[in-house]
Amino acid sequence: MKTAYFDNASTTPVDKRVVDKMQSCLSADGTFGNPASTTHSFGWMASEEVEWARETVADCIGAGPGEIVWTSGATESDNLAIRGSVQAMRVSTGRTKIITMESEHKAVIDTCSHLDDVNVVILKPKPSGLVCMDALAKVLDKDTLLVSIMLVNNETGVVQPIQTIARLAHDVGAFVHSDLAQAVGKLQWTVDQLGIDLGSLSAHKVHGPKGIGALYVRRGRCQVAEQQHGGKHERGMRSGTLPAHQIVGMAEAYRLSKKEVYPEIQRLDRIRDQIEETLEDLGGIQINGKRGVPHILNFTVDGVDGERLMAAMPRIAVSTGSACNAATVEPSHVLQAMGLSRQQGLSSIRVSTGRMTTEDDVTMLLDSLRHAISQLRRSA
Numbered sequence: 001m002k003t004a005y006f007d008n009a010s011t012t013p014v015d016k017r018v019v020d021k022m023q024s025c026l027s028a029d030g031t032f033g034n035p036a037s038t039t040h041s042f043g044w045m046a047s048e049e050v051e052w053a054r055e056t057v058a059d060c061i062g063a064g065p066g067e068i069v070w071t072s073g074a075t076e077s078d079n080l081a082i083r084g085s086v087q088a089m090r091v092s093t094g095r096t097k098i099i100t101m102e103s104e105h106k107a108v109i110d111t112c113s114h115l116d117d118v119n120v121v122i123l124k125p126k127p128s129g130l131v132c133m134d135a136l137a138k139v140l141d142k143d144t145l146l147v148s149i150m151l152v153n154n155e156t157g158v159v160q161p162i163q164t165i166a167r168l169a170h171d172v173g174a175f176v177h178s179d180l181a182q183a184v185g186k187l188q189w190t191v192d193q194l195g196i197d198l199g200s201l202s203a204h205k206v207h208g209p210k211g212i213g214a215l216y217v218r219r220g221r222c223q224v225a226e227q228q229h230g231g232k233h234e235r236g237m238r239s240g241t242l243p244a245h246q247i248v249g250m251a252e253a254y255r256l257s258k259k260e261v262y263p264e265i266q267r268l269d270r271i272r273d274q275i276e277e278t279l280e281d282l283g284g285i286q287i288n289g290k291r292g293v294p295h296i297l298n299f300t301v302d303g304v305d306g307e308r309l310m311a312a313m314p315r316i317a318v319s320t321g322s323a324c325n326a327a328t329v330e331p332s333h334v335l336q337a338m339g340l341s342r343q344q345g346l347s348s349i350r351v352s353t354g355r356m357t358t359e360d361d362v363t364m365l366l367d368s369l370r371h372a373i374s375q376l377r378r379s380a
């Protein structure tokens with residue numbers, strides 16, 4: 001019997017159309033060359049594929065192709081954006097403050113806390129998960145170099161008002177970085193609408209391959225110092241031979257998710273409504289965070305341990321929070337930042353849907369939730 005996959009916020013299966021595109025850039029009968037080889041057609045052809053991908057990804061986020069830097073994923077993009085911009089601009093601007101939030105991905109929080117000679121301010125979200133604008137306005141000043149706040153939270157789906165955040169930050173001359181890993185294909189936005197200077201992207205959250213991502217760097221505004229030395233690829237910001245197969249895979253995944261964004265949002269919204277109705281019928285369940293993207297739903301089941309709930313639903317793949325924290329038994333730092341107690345955090349589950357989620361999967365999930373929760377409550 002099959003297992004229904006509801007952990008698309010941790011990763012997604014690669015779309016078959018993306019696999020086909022990737023396969024065309026691997027073997028001897030395909031475009032396998034090194035995109036940096038300038039002395040023969042193998043290199044020129046690979047370079048053409050990479051530049052097609054650059055334009056495609058740029059177009060999906062409303063950027064120019066010269067504003068995309070390929071990386072290994074959103075983790076590296078977060079590191080490059082934060083460390084790179086601080087290294088390039090701390091001395092020249094004389095600014096020493098970075099503002100971020102407790103609910104950010106560890107790739108942002110831990111990167112910030114490993115910086116030398118920087119004053120890191122970490123804001124607590126409101127119980128809704130949203131940034132507190134008054135608190136942000138209070139700490140923003142002429143000493144602020146960078147504000148790093150994600151658009152879509154990976155654990156709760158909460159969408160931050162980045163446009164307003166960026167306006168406030170720019171008013172004091174600070175730069176704005178946003179982790180956009182969960183925002184592609186589930187929300188309509190462009191980098192200009194958001195007003196950001198730096199943005200982290202990942203392919204594998206939108207049915208592309210793992211191990212490839214990009215950093216958006218607004219042209220003419222923001223400087224980013226390279227974090228690994230080598231052949232000075234990507235305009236000196238990120239050295240390393242470009243993996244053409246990964247890059248075209250990311251571009252095809254982004255192209256498809258943009259093309260199909262409207263029906264996808266509607267379909268996933270309906271599924272979310274169905275799940276929420278079932279949770280309401282069961283009672284004693286709180287949804288965590290203000291309603292945001294359609295594909296992520298996080299909830300606390302009163303008096304039921306999350307690990308036990310998952311064990312009682314062996315055919316359902318969900319998670320108790322961020323997979324990156326899976327090695328520890330600590331409750332999600334995001335939920336705790338929103339004011340949930342340790343016990344509430346440990347009683348929380350994240351359900352995340354995606355392109356491959358079927359009606360049958362949803363039926364399995366709802367039946368399993370009803371069955372497992374009432375069973376665990378009876379035995380409590």
Ligand SMILES: *Cc1c(COP(=O)(O)O)cnc(C)c1O
Pocket residue numbers: 009010072073074075076105107150152153154179180181182201202203204205211212213
């Ligand atoms: C998945 C994720 C990351 C990490 O991305 P990788 O491409 O796996 O490095 C970072 N931030 C958010 C919000 C994510 O969802």
